[in-house]
Amino acid sequence: MKKGICLISGGIDSAVAGKIVRDKGYSFDAIHFSIEPFTDSGPEDKSRILSKKIGAEKFFVIHCGKAFSEFVKNCRHKYYFVLSKRLMMRIACRIAAKEGLDFIITGENLGQVSSQTLSNLYSISKVSTLPIIRPLLCYDKQEIIYLAKKFDTYNISCGPEVCDRLGPKNPATSCQEKFILDEEMKIDIERILIEEIDNAACESLC
Amino acid sequence: MRYSRQEVLIGKADQDILSKKTACIVGLGALGGVASELLCRSGVNLSIFDYDLVSESNLQRQTLYTEEDISKLKVIQAKERLQRINSDILISSKAVRIDEDNVDLLHGDIILDCTDNIETRLVLNSYAKQKEIPLIHGAALGPVGVFFAAVPSGPCLSCLYEDKKAIESCESAGVYNSVTSVVGALQANEALKHLLGKEFERRIVRFSLENNSFSFFDVSKKKNCKVCGGNSSSDGKLSFNGSDFHISICKDKGGVLVKPYGHVKLNLDKIRAKFPVIMDASVVLVIEKDYQVVVHSFGELLFKGCSDVRAASSAAQKIFEAGI
Numbered sequence: 001m002k003k004g005i006c007l008i009s010g011g012i013d014s015a016v017a018g019k020i021v022r023d024k025g026y027s028f029d030a031i032h033f034s035i036e037p038f039t040d041s042g043p044e045d046k047s048r049i050l051s052k053k054i055g056a057e058k059f060f061v062i063h064c065g066k067a068f069s070e071f072v073k074n075c076r077h078k079y080y081f082v083l084s085k086r087l088m089m090r091i092a093c094r095i096a097a098k099e100g101l102d103f104i105i106t107g108e109n110l111g112q113v114s115s116q117t118l119s120n121l122y123s124i125s126k127v128s129t130l131p132i133i134r135p136l137l138c139y140d141k142q143e144i145i146y147l148a149k150k151f152d153t154y155n156i157s158c159g160p161e162v163c164d165r166l167g168p169k170n171p172a173t174s175c176q177e178k179f180i181l182d183e184e185m186k187i188d189i190e191r192i193l194i195e196e197i198d199n200a201a202c203e204s205l206c
Numbered sequence: 207m208r209y210s211r212q213e214v215l216i217g218k219a220d221q222d223i224l225s226k227k228t229a230c231i232v233g234l235g236a237l238g239g240v241a242s243e244l245l246c247r248s249g250v251n252l253s254i255f256d257y258d259l260v261s262e263s264n265l266q267r268q269t270l271y272t273e274e275d276i277s278k279l280k281v282i283q284a285k286e287r288l289q290r291i292n293s294d295i296l297i298s299s300k301a302v303r304i305d306e307d308n309v310d311l312l313h314g315d316i317i318l319d320c321t322d323n324i325e326t327r328l329v330l331n332s333y334a335k336q337k338e339i340p341l342i343h344g345a346a347l348g349p350v351g352v353f354f355a356a357v358p359s360g361p362c363l364s365c366l367y368e369d370k371k372a373i374e375s376c377e378s379a380g381v382y383n384s385v386t387s388v389v390g391a392l393q394a395n396e397a398l399k400h401l402l403g404k405e406f407e408r409r410i411v412r413f414s415l416e417n418n419s420f421s422f423f424d425v426s427k428k429k430n431c432k433v434c435g436g437n438s439s440s441d442g443k444l445s446f447n448g449s450d451f452h453i454s455i456c457k458d459k460g461g462v463l464v465k466p467y468g469h470v471k472l473n474l475d476k477i478r479a480k481f482p483v484i485m486d487a488s489v490v491l492v493i494e495k496d497y498q499v500v501v502h503s504f505g506e507l508l509f510k511g512c513s514d515v516r517a518a519s520s521a522a523q524k525i526f527e528a529g530i
Contacts, residue, residue, distance in 0.1 A: 041489055068487070072489060072490060142261065142277050162511075165502055
């Protein structure tokens, strides 16, 4: 049986996405990207509880606050969300390769926020070496909330947290790949990847 | 025939005047829904603004929408419904959140402030003063409704709210649909008086439907009001001196968020020099000041793990003073 890795944020969508795939009979590990100290520990704490709740087997935490701050420092701020998502996708693929996992699960939802436009999702997909399952792609937020309540994850997702304040005021809603590649040239992505994967924390939830 | 009942009261000539007037309605929730429907039925052209989607919890009081509208843009659903009510009037619409940068999208003879936050209200206030257009302000919370018209020559919202650091939770404190409907109706009714050059209500009207009490307050211009008191900056925008900001509590008290009113560009170098920096992302810093504080160059401060609004307020003042 194929096994996946689910990107989990602590919010409503990613837990619902994972649970849908779990209910199809697939198992997976969960990976959370913490950007402390730019947020508090709320997202990580909630992600751990949610991952257990939706049946993930292992829980990986990547501390990428410093890496993301390099994007903010060196790259055009409006591309921040695409750049950071591309890094998350790359890290998830490397961890998956290391662990022998076969696919990625995300809670992305077409048009919900700026990083989730068709062109931005395409740009994010391009760095993945594995198939990406996006169970919520065309759901309404209302439908996602309904499922979250049904799966009993809603109240956990709504728990205390302070939001991510690293993002720009006006993020890009579409991006040409060449501009993104130009921005990524400004930082040493490979070095960041090696550091992040070396420092990844892993715990068993079973 | 359409306006026969209204023409009995205002006359045919005034009805013709209304057909040439445009009201800008900012916010199409409970207040904006009632006000826009009434003005639409009265034959006033509309220019409507809202960036939000209809959600289930809106239906209790937002009378323009039905279950079928859930998850759709309010501005589109509202325009469709209003145009079905009255196809004679012109309705322009824009799905946008009004802020300092786009407030000049508002073209009309009057502005109705039907928003739910003090930042946008103050942006509208500065703009209305600058363009010399009346601003009809309405608000509702719990059983209480408030109405106030800021006219070009009179006191403005900033006269009332200056130095008031509104503390609102993201989760709403709840509201009765009857209260929002009364406020929206008051706004529409007073808007007609302004559009027709009639005598209008100059006082603040505050009522509670809990005990059916209506109170009226006279308002005078505040000395040195930044917007209308002669001290206003040439572009009519609020200038920031480090002491006027809005405080809200993050989700379930995860922290306290502080936002200055108006345009702010913080000098982060000065802040770096004064406070210990935990993490530096050039336009965003995390510093230590009793709490860990995320400082954004456009002036937002986030006090992590803090639920003490007073402590955050005095610390914010020190951080702003350092960074201006």
